[in-house]
Amino acid sequence: MEGYVGVKFRTKFLQREPPEDERIAELAKWCKLFHLHGLTPVVNGRSMGNLSFRIAKGSNEFIITAAGLGPKDSLNPECFVRVVDCDMDSRTVHVHGVREPSSESILHYRIYFLRQDAQAVFHGHNTTITEHAKELGIVETKEWKPYGSLELVKSVEEVLDGNNFLVMKRHGFISIGASMEEAGKLALEKKKDAERLSGRLGNK
DSSP states (O other): OOOOOOOSSEEEEEEOSOOOOTTHHHHHHHHHHHHHTTSSOEETTEESOEEEEESSTTOOOEEEEBTTOOTTSOOSGGGEEEEEEEETTTTEEEEESSSOBOTTHHHHHHHHHHOTTOOEEEEEOOHHHHHTTTTTTOEEOSSOOOTTOHHHHHHHHHHHTTOSEEEETTTEEEEEESSHHHHHHHHHHHHHHHHHHHHHHHTO
16 A cells, blocks of 8 residues: 555635535544544554545535544544535646545545435445455455556546445445445445454454
């Protein structure tokens, strides 16, 4: 896995105010649960992963965790960013917020664009899931690509289709749902499945 060097796009702040949405509290809850269950491990003081929800059906705008969040952050509205648009050609992300959005914001944007049924996209890291993806029948990208890159986005697009759970090779997982609860529970279920399989293999 590549070391974190920050976001790899330009952030254009349309408004320097934190987003206002009552659902941010639910997203914060899932951030805490992912941390508790080892789905967003902490490396050098920051949580590895990013969670988002779509603002409204028919719109590709979404609210996502800010870049560089760690377990010590309060997860108040200032810790989240509203992504209004992404310009792929110039690698520019247009936002409302006081912090830069997560490094995988363009990936989230493309998933919402391609999957209008997706209302939440949760990206995390768990070695048990990634190591046993093949045995569990989880769709994987063909090869490793650097985090936050357009190459990674394209590799996900190649295998996205109607899959709600997939693994980015040697990177992490993506869980997609019609709600935050659905995306979150799906990730927790896959972790349990992977742990059961890991236990069986370990006993052989």
